[in-house]
Amino acid sequence: MSMFDKLEKIKYLIGNTPVHTVEVMNITLGIKLEYFNLFGSIKDRPAFNIIYEAVKSGRIGQDTTIIESSSGNFAIALANICHYLGLKFIPVVDPNINKDYLQLLKVLCSEVIMVTDRDATGGYLLTRIRMVESLCSKHPDSFWTNQYNNPHNYLCYYDSLGRELLNQLEGLTHVFIAVSTGGTLAGLSKRIKEEKPSVEIVAVDIEGSVIFNQPPKSRYISGLGSSMVPPLLSHAQYDKVLHVTHEEIIDGCRALYNDTHIFAGGSSGAVYQGIRQYFSTHASSHECVVAMCCPDRGNAYMDTLYNNEWCNKFKKTEQLCCI
Numbered sequence: 474m475s476m477f478d479k480l481e482k483i484k485y486l487i488g489n490t491p492v493h494t495v496e497v498m499n500i501t502l503g504i505k506l507e508y509f510n511l512f513g514s515i516k517d518r519p520a521f522n523i524i525y526e527a528v529k530s531g532r533i534g535q536d537t538t539i540i541e542s543s544s545g546n547f548a549i550a551l552a553n554i555c556h557y558l559g560l561k562f563i564p565v566v567d568p569n570i571n572k573d574y575l576q577l578l579k580v581l582c583s584e585v586i587m588v589t590d591r592d593a594t595g596g597y598l599l600t601r602i603r604m605v606e607s608l609c610s611k612h613p614d615s616f617w618t619n620q621y622n623n624p625h626n627y628l629c630y631y632d633s634l635g636r637e638l639l640n641q642l643e644g645l646t647h648v649f650i651a652v653s654t655g656g657t658l659a660g661l662s663k664r665i666k667e668e669k670p671s672v673e674i675v676a677v678d679i680e681g682s683v684i685f686n687q688p689p690k691s692r693y694i695s696g697l698g699s700s701m702v703p704p705l706l707s708h709a710q711y712d713k714v715l716h717v718t719h720e721e722i723i724d725g726c727r728a729l730y731n732d733t734h735i736f737a738g739g740s741s742g743a744v745y746q747g748i749r750q751y752f753s754t755h756a757s758s759h760e761c762v763v764a765m766c767c768p769d770r771g772n773a774y775m776d777t778l779y780n781n782e783w784c785n786k787f788k789k790t791e792q793l794c795c796i
């Protein structure tokens with residue numbers, strides 16, 4: 474079977490995720506459960522779309538080596554897709570990767586490159602990108618998926634997630650979106666503003682991220698924030714930006730679980746906290762139909778957000794009970 478036919482065969486398993494609707498804070502909240510995607514997260518959508526388009530155009534052949542800098546869900550999605558297609562994938566990761574993800578990458582990929590030198594901002598992103606560029610120059614038939622700058626990242630959200638949300642949530646009034654590469658925000662906001670301009674789009678970022686021109690500061694939660702302004706942000710149309718602290722994300726994850734029984738990752742907790750803050754200061758009513766995504770499950774955060782000892786670095790234990 475050709476790579477293209479193989480991709481067609483699993484296409485229906487990515488996207489069309491369910492929405493769980495709950496009544497909280499005097500609003501109707503629709504929670505898009507993105508961890509139901511085939512390989513476990515929202516990043517299955519852009520990883521699949523980028524590879525799909527490159528296979529379709531002939532840019533990727535059976536001997537192409539796929540290279541990407543990611544320590545998170547994007548690497549896991551790419552590793553699974555490349556393994557399925559019989560393609561070599563080299564993920565470039567850093568020491569902040571969680572141990573289960575590293576183990577899975579080592580199982581699925583013959584080569585995993587770990588960078589250990591911090592860049593000028595104190596993070597690893599710029600070092601990882603330099604490593605990707607060096608690997609690409611060494612592999613003559615290589616393809617850098619480049620999630621930060623590839624339009625097929627945000628276009629998959631424009632084509633799928635944005636349309637799905639509009640179909641699944643009648644009377645939609647607000648959408649809250651976590652930001653890292655800006656792909657979700659750009660694609661979703663473009664689709665929603667085109668079809669229903671009255672919907673308010675709220676971007677949620679973490680303290681210390683420079684995406685929305687805040688001063689840089691160390692960040693300890695993966696999945697949201699960035700140490701550079703992502704080029705895809707230029708396609709986004711948003712009305713408001715909220716920043717949440719590490720403490721607030723810890724609270725948000727627990728509140729999300731206690732209020733809805735959804736056990737989700739850091740960006741979900743961040744967005745839920747953003748919604749709680751927003752509706753504590755703005756008038757709410759059952760006429761407010763609010764959408765958020767849960768990009769991944771809480772399992773990958775057992776050593777961090779769901780580990781009281783780790784959380785104690787940010788806030789006191791007695792406030793951390795309940796799960």
Ligand SMILES: Cc1ncc(COP(=O)(O)O)c(C=O)c1O
Binds near residue numbers: 738
């Ligand atoms: C768990 C999680 N949430 C949110 C995001 C942010 O998505 P985007 O890169 O589209 O801004 C990511 C991206 O990696 C993620 O892994």
